[in-house]
Structure formats: C-alpha cells, structure tokens
Amino acid sequence: MASVTHSFMKLFRGPFTDSAQAARPVSMAQRLTRRSSGLGEVSRTLRSEEPICVLDIGYTSATNIRYLTERGHKIYSEDLLEASTDPALITKDEQGKTILDSRRFLADNLVYPAAQFDIVLCWNLADYMDESLVKPVVARLWSTIKPGGMLLAFFHTREAGPDAPCYRYHIVGNDVLEMQHVEARRDLRKGPTGAVHTAIEKSFRLQRVFNNRHIETLFRDFGSIKFFLTRDNIREVLVVR
C-alpha cells in the first residue's frame, strides 16, 4: 500500500528528486540552501550606495534584517501570512459564503504612504494566503512600490504537489537563499469552506497553483514581469512597477 501511495505521489510530483526533497517537511531548525536568480537581479539594486527602502512581507527574518541594514538600507517587516490567520477577519459575502474581510485586513496591514518602497520581498505569500486576500494585497503592494521599484515573488509549479511545505526565506548572499520550514505561531482556523485549509499540524498549506497566465493577470498593473524557472518546482517572478 505504501509503495502504491509512493508511486502515486511520485506521479503527481514528477520524477525529479528535487521535488521529492522539497515536499518532505524539515524541522524548524534545518535550513536548505538554494540559488535564486530573482534575488540576483534584486541584489543589483541592493548594492546601491544610496539607502533604499525594502519591505519584507514574509515571516520575520533576523537574517534579512541584518543583511539589509548592514548595507545601510531601511527594512520594513510585516508577516502577512500570519496576519491573515486572524479569526476576526472571517466574514460572509453577499451570497452568504464565508470569506476573509479584505478591507479589514488592509486597514490593519500594509498601511504605508504611497510609492514608498524600492523593493518588496513577497516570497511565496500568494501561494499560501487565502484567495480572498491575494488580489487586494497585490493591488495595495502596487500602490506602495515606487515607479521602477521591484517585487520578488515565488510560485510553485503543479509538480510541487499539494503538500509542498511552506518555507521562509533568508538572504545569505547576492543570489543565495536559505529556506526554513514555517510553523504558524497561533492555532490556525478553519477556512472559508469549513476545511482546515491553511494548516496541517500548525503549518501552512499550499492553497492553489498559479499558472503563468494567472501570474500575469495578478500583476497586470505592473510595468514588466520576468519569470525564472528553477529546478525545485518554483517559478521566481520579478515584477517592476
């Protein structure tokens, strides 16, 4: 039975060993290293001698704060995935369907003056955040990024599988990231459909898989979009306002 399940999951995830490795949960302390072409592009701006303003909307990372402040930049940190698990956000739409209140969410989060940031590090937020918040969050991010500013986001490919672990990302080099498994800080609530959709064993779960067209639509207000394909079933996307 186990071998049948294994074979099925192998089919689902594809034959690459990278994907199997990516899907295997790792302990909180363990960190995996990966190269990031998207980060490599962002690093050109980070090497600027002029202080720039960076927004990191992933899990609080001391490594990222150190990396950026050492270079004289200002960093804003805000864990949007964690914030989206606030039970107070649950509401119903006109059809009586349970959703998350995006207005309330944006009243408490991403509250910055317009056109403030040179770089936004979005990481894998869109893949793990509740669907009702993704578009409003991207629209708000657009308004907070300076013209010419960049946003770096990661999207899983279908081959990553539904149980692709949620990682936090630490910048350790110009194009090198460390990945660390994310564990939710509070007990995660049931999702809009009634299923526990955001968490399994206190960890976040992949909500959906965006294809390239979905990603282009999501970022249609931005000036340009660039895709980087990687071997670990992640598409890195760099968009410029």
Added chain:
Amino acid sequence: MDMPKTGEFAHIGKSVVIKGELSGSEDLYVDGTVEGTIQLHGNNLVIGPNGHVHADVNAKGVVVQGKLEGNIRATDRVELRKSAVIVGDIVTQRIAIEDGAYFKGKVEIQKEAKPNRTEQQSDAKSGSAPVASGAAAATSSTLSSGTGSLGAAAPGTTVTKQ
C-alpha cells in the same frame, strides 16, 4: 536574558498597570502593563515575558521578551527575544533578534556618533544619553543572543499618571 536581580533594576511586577509618562535614570524591568511613554535616557529597559507595553520607548538598551506596541529609540542596542511580539518602528545602533520573535515595523540602524567634547560636557550636565546622529564609525547590526550588560541602578524613576 535571565530575570534581573532585585536591586539592579527598578521592577514593575506583572499585576501592576501604569498609564501615563514613565521616566527615570535607572534601569527598569517591566513585567506588568504600561501605557503611555517610557523615557530612560542612558539606561536600560527590559520587558519581561508577562510585560505588555503600549508606549513609545526611549532608552539606551531595550530587551523585549513580552509584548510591545510602540516605537523604540535606543541609543545602544535592541534585543528581541523569541517570545517577543513587537509592533512599531525601531531606531538603534545594534539589533539582535532571536528566531521566533514577531516583528511588524521598520528597522533603521543609526551609525554610532563620534562623541565630541561638547556633547560629552552637555551630557554630563543633563545626565541624558546622547542620541546617535548617524555619522562616524560604521557599526552594523549584530544578531547574537548575548545578554548584554545592563548597568547599575540609580534612584529616580518617576511615574506621572494622566
């Protein structure tokens, strides 16, 4: 950081609630609730694991183990322990953040100001710590989990209730 020994810090216990302006010239340990402002120029503040501070903080060093909602301005260093929950902006020379700490806000590192004679003299007169002005020697944020030595106490903490 371990619980400071009695006598080293002025201590606000976990059942104490203070609303208003809190200022002083000795190190302070807050394990209760404070709403308002905390001014400890040249001295250190430790917010204990039960501490709940809703205030802007101005101090030499700040260690957070509990919850802080407000801005921190520290002339020396800020340490956020793994149990810390901070919502607000931090301006400091050095910062240490333990894995697991929750932080929402801005971090701005101010480089250490070269002390000149005029500043030292005026500080000695006023008894307050100098505020870093972003010149001189380059310092970087350090991410260690060291405890940092927090100085000896001197009398003079005042609480102004609103």
